Amino acid sequence: MEVFTWFADWLVYGLLGLAPATPLSGALQFFVEDVGKIFFLLIVVVFVIGFFRSMLAPERVRKMLGGRNRWFSFPAAVGLGAVTPFCSCSSVPLFIGFLEAGIPLGVTMAFLITSPMINEIAVFLLISTLGLEFTLIYVVTGLVVGLVGGLVIDRLRLEHWVEDYVWKIRMGETVLPEGPHGLRDRLSYALEQVREIVGRLWLYILIGVGVGAGLHGFVPAEQLMRYAGPDNPFAVPMSVLIGIPLYSNATGMIPVVEALLAKGLPVGTVLALMMSVVALSLPEIMMLKKVLKWPLLVVFIAVLAVSITIVGYLFNALF
Amino acid sequence: MDIKVLGGCCGNCDTVMKMVADKAADLGVTVSLEKVTDMGAILGYGVMSTPGVVIDGKVVHAGGIPKTAQVEAWLKG
Numbered sequence: 001m002e003v004f005t006w007f008a009d010w011l012v013y014g015l016l017g018l019a020p021a022t023p024l025s026g027a028l029q030f031f032v033e034d035v036g037k038i039f040f041l042l043i044v045v046v047f048v049i050g051f052f053r054s055m056l057a058p059e060r061v062r063k064m065l066g067g068r069n070r071w072f073s074f075p076a077a078v079g080l081g082a083v084t085p086f087c088s089c090s091s092v093p094l095f096i097g098f099l100e101a102g103i104p105l106g107v108t109m110a111f112l113i114t115s116p117m118i119n120e121i122a123v124f125l126l127i128s129t130l131g132l133e134f135t136l137i138y139v140v141t142g143l144v145v146g147l148v149g150g151l152v153i154d155r156l157r158l159e160h161w162v163e164d165y166v167w168k169i170r171m172g173e174t175v176l177p178e179g180p181h182g183l184r185d186r187l188s189y190a191l192e193q194v195r196e197i198v199g200r201l202w203l204y205i206l207i208g209v210g211v212g213a214g215l216h217g218f219v220p221a222e223q224l225m226r227y228a229g230p231d232n233p234f235a236v237p238m239s240v241l242i243g244i245p246l247y248s249n250a251t252g253m254i255p256v257v258e259a260l261l262a263k264g265l266p267v268g269t270v271l272a273l274m275m276s277v278v279a280l281s282l283p284e285i286m287m288l289k290k291v292l293k294w295p296l297l298v299v300f301i302a303v304l305a306v307s308i309t310i311v312g313y314l315f316n317a318l319f
Numbered sequence: 320m321d322i323k324v325l326g327g328c329c330g331n332c333d334t335v336m337k338m339v340a341d342k343a344a345d346l347g348v349t350v351s352l353e354k355v356t357d358m359g360a361i362l363g364y365g366v367m368s369t370p371g372v373v374i375d376g377k378v379v380h381a382g383g384i385p386k387t388a389q390v391e392a393w394l395k396g
Contacts, residue, residue: 058367059381096358097367169358172365188386196384290358 001037001128008033027217034209034255038125042201042251043194045124050193051186058094066101070154077107078146081114082139091287100171105162106154113304114146117279121197122250129254130261137315138271145275145307152303161296204252212255221263228265235269236312240305243276250278267319272312280304320350320394325361325371325381332370334384339372342390350394
């Protein structure tokens with residue numbers, strides 16, 4: 001990835017002739033480097049995975065989880081949630097389809113929590129930008145948060161707080177058309193995936209890199225450390241709260257996380273911010289409002305916020 | 320030919336609507352095109368991932384934007 005650092009240095013300090021170590025040139029250098037790096041990685045990863053993906057369509061996941069006991073379905077739901085990408089528009093039909101198949105509410109919730117938080121694209125990008133250690137921490141805690149969130153909702157027996165019409169919907173049986181076959185088909189499917197996913201993510205990434213670059217160049221580390229550093233005991237819940245109205249996907253958050261960690265903020269606090277922005281968002285909440293009554297929605301938000309906060313404190317204490 | 324596009328909120332569904340309408344006009348095929356947004360109806364077709372395409376009552380596609388060649392094949396089929 002040094003080529004992107006090299007290119008950014010050349011462009012900003014060489015071609016544009018800016019003096020090094022000023023806020024503007026620092027921010028610009030960060031922006032150029034990260035835009036190059038993230039888009040390059042994104043295109044490569046989406047293409048490769050699109051090529052090999054064995055069509056983990058939600059319809060198929062539903063079949064896998066239906067009618068199994070909880071010892072199987074809970075871990076399977078968080079695991080599948082982590083590997084199946086779907087846009088937040090699909091949460092409603094997914095939610096109804098799962099319940100209709102007899103998948104318990106808690107298991108469905110576990111799937112919905114993990115799915116936006118962890119996906120293969122974010123994982124590859126995290127490894128190549130922030131390293132294996134942070135990635136592992138992120139993935140493991142994401143799975144645990146999904147599992148715990150689902151189990152708590154399951155224990156509380158909140159089925160009566162799901163909108164009544166949801167239980168009345170009957171799902172049709174359809175043989176879905178087969179996925180791509182053969183080399184040519186798979187290649188063109190992979191290219192199509194690149195086009196669709198990059199088309200969906202590019203704005204989030206540009207905004208994320210812009211925020212990261214602004215933090216990198218213009219926000220002094222001391223100031224950030226004073227508000228969100230280890231000396232502020234409320235830094236973790238604050239990050240979670242800040243994250244709720246903000247919405248981005250895991251990929252768009254990477255440059256922000258990169259900049260914050262480089263400023264020396266504690267890992268747990270940064271992790272809490274990232275998870276809150278990605279998993280708890282207004283658009284997702286509005287979407288779920290269509291199928292959940294207010295009390296259950298509040299429980300969903302509270303369970304997630306609390307588990308993310310615990311994760312944040314835990315990692316601040318460990319590292 | 321009776322074509323239904325299944326979809327909730329993403330702009331993707333409108334893209335598919337437009338693709339089908341444009342292609343049908345190109346080929347001179349008369350179609351009745353309808354967008355289905357009711358969740359009960361969408362799930363009734365057995366589709367969870369949108370956009371989906373239903374032709375004469377049969378689901379031919381789900382979970383993404385179809386390729387132009389596919390759309391052409393449906394309209395000619």
